[in-house]
Amino acid sequence: MRTEKENISAPASIIQVYKQAFDCARRTDNPDDKIRAYARVIDFCANSVTCRWNPNIKRNMLLYWAHNNIAQAFKEKNRPQDALKYWQKAIYLAGTNRQKAAVWEQMLDTWGEAPVGMVKRCEEIIKISTDLAKIYMQEGQLHEVIRLEKLKEKVSSLLEKADG
Secondary structure (H helix, E strand, O other), rough: OOOOHOOOOOOOOHEEEEEEHHHHHHHOOHHHHHHHHHHHHHHHHOHHHHOOOOHHHOOOOHHHHHHHHHHHHHHHHHOOOHHHHHHHHHHHHHOOOHHHHHHHHHHHHHHHHOOOHHHHHHHHHHHHHHHHHHHHOOOOOHHHHHHHHHHHHHHHHHHHHHOO
């Protein structure tokens, strides 16, 4: 008798791997299972010459989602440093300003909790706020630009106190 695992054929494309990962992640509340599921998408592309050397919009979008979902699972596990690493990769793969803004907003929130020194935390928050404000300015979301400018002022003030 064949086991259920033997009946599942190996995925032939990143789309199939992503669908499997999505289905698996949807059925669980366990962040480790989600991380493993979406890591298979990243591994598939890394190990497939066609995927690795043929960047296109669809491939980048699926890898963006995989990295973003892994980052969210790490944040859920209270592992902000790991989450930030995956969001940094997601930024590189993001296709739209809206995707970049969504990731940077999550990164801002996470840097506020990251177990790092005050100076590093402040520097990262200022850098992300600056990049995010540019996107919001392009999108005409001035209230968000103002919010980020106020945040940068507060963080810069903290940074000056930390240096002084």
